[in-house]
Amino acid sequence: MATQQMRSPTPKGVADAASKIAQLLPKTPLIERAVNGVPVWFKAESLQPVGAFKIRGAWHRLTDLSEAERARGVVGVSSGNHAQGVAWAARRLGIAATIVMPVDAPRTKIEATRGYGANVVLYDRPGGENRDAVAQGLIDQSGATLVHAYGDPWVIEGQGTAGIEIAAQLAERGLDGPTRIVCPCGGGGLTAGLALACPDAEIVPVEPEGWDDVRLSLEKGEIVGVPDMTFPTQCDALQTPATWPINFAVLKARVARGYAVTAAEVRAAQRWAFAELHLVVEPGGAAALAAVLAGKVPVDGRTAVILSGGNTDAGDFAKVLSE
Amino acid sequence: MATQQMRSPTPKGVADAASKIAQLLPKTPLIERAVNGVPVWFKAESLQPVGAFKIRGAWHRLTDLSEAERARGVVGVSSGNHAQGVAWAARRLGIAATIVMPVDAPRTKIEATRGYGANVVLYDRPGGENRDAVAQGLIDQSGATLVHAYGDPWVIEGQGTAGIEIAAQLAERGLDGPTRIVCPCGGGGLTAGLALACPDAEIVPVEPEGWDDVRLSLEKGEIVGVPDMTFPTQCDALQTPATWPINFAVLKARVARGYAVTAAEVRAAQRWAFAELHLVVEPGGAAALAAVLAGKVPVDGRTAVILSGGNTDAGDFAKVLSE
DSSP, X not given: OTTSOOOOOOHHHHHHHHHHHHHHSOOOOEEEEEETTEEEEEEEGXXXXXXXXXXXXXXXXXXXXXXXXXXXXXXXXXXXHHHHHXXXXXXXXXXXXXXXXXXXXXXXXXXXXXXXXXXXXXXXXXXXXXXXXXXXXXXXXXXXXXXXXXXXXXXXXXXXXXHHHHHHHHHHTTOOOOSEEEEEOXXXXXXXXXXXXXXXXXXXXXXXXXXXXXXXXXXXTSOOOOSOTTOOOSOGGGOOSOOOHHXXXXXXXXXXXXXXXXXXXXXXXXXXXXXXXXXXOOTGGGHHHHHHHTTSSOOTTTEEEEEOBOOOOHHHHHHHHHO | OTTSOOOOOOHHHHHHHHHHHHHHSOOOOEEEEEETTXXXXXXXXXXXXXXXXXXHHHHHHXXXXXXXXXXXXXXXXXXXXXXXXXXXXXXXXTOOEEEEEETTSOHHHHHHHHHTTOEEEEEXXXXXXXXXXXXXXXXXXXXXXXXXXXXXHHHHHHHHHHHHHHHHHHHHTTOOOOSEEEEEOSSSHXXXXXXXXXXXXXXXXXXXXXXXXXXXXXHHTSOOOOSOTTOOOSOGGGOOSOOOHHHHHHHHHHOOOOEEEOHHHHHHHHHHIIIIIOBOOOTGGGHHHHHHHTTSSOOTTTEEEEEOXXXXXXXXXXXXXXX
């Protein structure tokens, strides 16, 4: 992966990405609901065309490729939402896309990625196969550009556009920008993007228990990986082994601390989103909401909560509702 | 009910209502998705604060009451969504609200209505008790104003504001207004409102099988009631015995025909909305989508489909997903 361009993501890059996204997609709704009597703003990224915010970074990345790069195609590595984002953007731009996905990813995500016309290559996540090595093998063959799920400046900048929209939507209602943004965190692409997009807001990343490597890394002041990669979690979208230096540089400068939520807290958040917002939110997409509802993260000031995705299997969601 | 004011609803009234709603609530999202390869626009009224479009008509009605009328309170009759709309608007305006609801309404709707601070009076729908008589008794006591769920000019005008928003949202994307709007239909408040709001669009009401009295009325050219009030349906929001003259006058002039959908078609539509839109749509709210997915209503031209509500019990929704 050493050949990957590694410029730093910038606020200017977020602004450029926001202009491009504004021309492509309507803003996702910013829905106000009270939590313990306090108004909170929920950003429904689950309503994006691919069911997750990942479309933002993928679009910014792919539209900045040169003609020669476009002709050689792109390779993505993803458990599902980034996969769909890259596949969606690639089809729209006429770029060939190959996505490396874990064999145990939700079926609905694998099928959707194929549905957008991408070539899906499965790797053995449970067996410990190295996905980056699989991707590198494909890149060595084709000369394709890697579109990393979070360790990429364009991807970080693109994800940050959600924060630009939140500020604009609050302004439309005569309100100042967010003072706090709580977001689900996997590798830290969204978290870093929001930090660049909203310099005046406290950015609060939330990870699933056992996969809270960003929380640990912030605590320690250096990148720490997930201690036990076999720790079970239903938050497939947030199962990242470790954040990357390009992300951590932003996080370390801007984010005070992270939080972890339990599986039960995530399920309770999914049920709350069902009942109060009538939204289908996938487990990983509900992590930030879970931290808020569990009282781990305060909602004073003007708190925005990112509901980052809605791609979950019907059977799994039915089980959560029936609990 | 003879004392109820019965001016006709007008396009001017819809425009007035739209100005009021625009100041109160952000537009609900208009989400584009392909159906059989054709782009269709879905209006997610399920994302309103009360989980249904009913907040529109209730707000228009209550804000036009005089000070003296406000002081005497309002009485609503509703299986649940109109109840919540009236209760929400009444609380916001400091007006006392009593809602007459069927004892077999979804528990979630009764609880939500009480949660907005309304006094709920239950009537025996399964036993055939006349809800209008119950409401009239309450009005005789208090001098309160009846806010009928559909047979009211303000309510009709208010519901029509959804059509104004659809046209505005298409215009924001550089597109002409809708050529067809497919909408769930109970008593015909929304249908009549949309007909006034969008004079150039074909308005297509969809009812559940057995409760398709508007379809029958349009066919016959006069108001026909539901033939069998015991016919089972999961679409509680659309269980209205008959449309009212004030609605039918608009429908007869503007609507060519209605359609009916089966219970299985409604459940399939709920599952499609879950998988493709990540939205929770209640059975009645999915009726129009059901007619589109079943191929009963075409989607050529620029078709908008109203997803009118999302208030459904978790257990019921889990059953639909597990099917």
